[in-house]
Amino acid sequence: MQNITTTQKQGPLSGVTVIDLTRVLAGPYCTMVLSDLGARVIKVENPNGGDDSRHIGPFVGSGQTTKSAYFMSLNRDKESIALDLKNDDDRKILFALLRNADVIIENFRPGVMEKLGLGWDVLKTRYPELIYAAVSGFGQSGPHRDRPAYDIVVQAMGGIMSVTGHKDQPPTRVGTSIGDITAGLFMSIAISTALYERTKTGTGTKIDVAMLDSQIAILENAVARYMALGENPQPLGTRHPSITPFSLFKAKDGYLVIAAGNNSLFQRLSEVLNAPELLEDPRFSTNALRTEHVETLTREIENLLANRSVSEWLDALSKAGVPSGPLNTVADILNDPHIEFRNMLITTEDPDIGQLKMAGNPIKFEGVPDLAKRPPAPDLDGDREKILAELGECVS
């Protein structure tokens, strides 16, 4: 389908146009990924304040021109038009947009699009090539379908919270909105594969991705443990359920990670620790036995680590080829030269706020420029004139 923008973006999704009705996180995260890969994303926002994340902190700027850095990060390099989907004239504009679009994505609760006269049954008749992507908390079907969901709800319901943290301590959330983000990533996969399939079939499809389903899909080892052994997995701090030693350890001045998942690495670790007794101990002779005796082994390793600093141990482990690393704060890792080298912090220049750095695109394609600067997030309705001009006589 032809993209009508004047300056076409680069990337594998160059030429693809996405009409984005979503708000806050799962949907906008998905369309951020698609935009980073070259798609043109047009946010259709409600005129009454727009995307809710415009009003969620942290805020930058001062006085009357503060903006949400959170919104700015998630919506870089998108366009915005404000439309009231309950208004007939505005719905006509949406229909005109869809004539030239490849994808529509929405994250209303199931049934809302139908009430607006924008359900898949209507749209597929008018736009047979359109890919319709619905991302929701619980999916378009099933007993929980009508429940409202946010990240914290699916983190708690989906089981990940029950296996994160320390036993006998209060539960903890994963410190990033993994409930939304995972659904956004699965939806990005779904849309990309639907675009691929459409090159063969010529027709669009409807996609249903739920945040709760996506949480089940990332439980991995925990599902296997429950299904194979009937064990209800518990939180294990920083250790792995079935690989040992594979965890965070305390040294003289802080923490470091050691991941010695097989016998050869365990031998090298013992050499670095100058502790041949670990190799001779029958309790530690296989990974299965080390996992059985994980508490004893952890105590012994931490006793040995206590006499030197994290950086001394990391040097020695690195020389011996034992997988290891520091426990970084967000500031630590964002200032690591590797992150700059990998272009994982990009810059946008907002006309009101100035420069803002944000996480870059982790998908690196040979031959596609990995832009270190990207256009900023749009103001609400900021691209109205340009978009309407492109539509021309389609809207009257």
Add this chain to the structure above:
Amino acid sequence: MQNITTTQKQGPLSGVTVIDLTRVLAGPYCTMVLSDLGARVIKVENPNGGDDSRHIGPFVGSGQTTKSAYFMSLNRDKESIALDLKNDDDRKILFALLRNADVIIENFRPGVMEKLGLGWDVLKTRYPELIYAAVSGFGQSGPHRDRPAYDIVVQAMGGIMSVTGHKDQPPTRVGTSIGDITAGLFMSIAISTALYERTKTGTGTKIDVAMLDSQIAILENAVARYMALGENPQPLGTRHPSITPFSLFKAKDGYLVIAAGNNSLFQRLSEVLNAPELLEDPRFSTNALRTEHVETLTREIENLLANRSVSEWLDALSKAGVPSGPLNTVADILNDPHIEFRNMLITTEDPDIGQLKMAGNPIKFEGVPDLAKRPPAPDLDGDREKILAELGECVS
């Protein structure tokens, strides 16, 4: 490219063939997603034990026929051939496989494929349509490029561990291997979009996805806080950094989640709690103020919650339309009828072990059967004869 398998799978990636050299998690997770969407995945395993995850628990079966339920879950519906990539004859078989393949994926450390004579420079000349996907710990470039990485290493280095858990308590890992899984998801997006682009360009590409980069990409609000405010984000237990109340709360007999992220929901929550004083308190009159006074508000809410059970509160909150939910264990959620309704637990039938249930595919396409039964994971080299027969005279 023509798929030579006799019974073609269904899904948007039907007809796509993936040659999979990866082991353990990020790579196999990616190819599991691709297989679930219809791709044919041929695992090329080292003859000396195969994929390491065959030897990682939990194990099922008894006596001589135990198998890893972990491996079985991640590798359902794939095929296996054992090849020694250092052996000339075996490399010839790999080359023959690549003639009919669309994608090759590997997760060796950077440089290993080149040493094997299988680098992108060699392969792109021989197979110009091939998509070459490299998933690694730190990427194909940059100062950390040669370091070995496992999930726990990038979780610690990438910052997510520093924002997960409770302040002044020992750090915790996210209870699932989010370091690997996120990279696997980004790679699935990358491969799908490369397949799409190839329908227009006719040529393949090389993709570089790193686990550490992927961790940066999911830090979301934490990056914004550091970049916008210069704050180094700390762990916050179960609460959200900038939305309040949006967290886990203690009731009479356990925990529940309440996510009342705007004024209207906060009002409804106050009504359910029968606490008009919350609405009159100037400290709680906006989301920003509620976030500033989060500790006081949490205490007040928990005082009110203490007199009734979790299920009583969830009923009342649900009726009032306040987003809320229980804190489920893995057993709780896997036994929730919604999960069965959504087909998020699928079954495989292993010839030696019998039935094993595992997490299903969270991407639901209109018109594509969402199979509740899938073929089992292969034994090491289990599809050799069939695969060699298909290659026919290509290998001699």
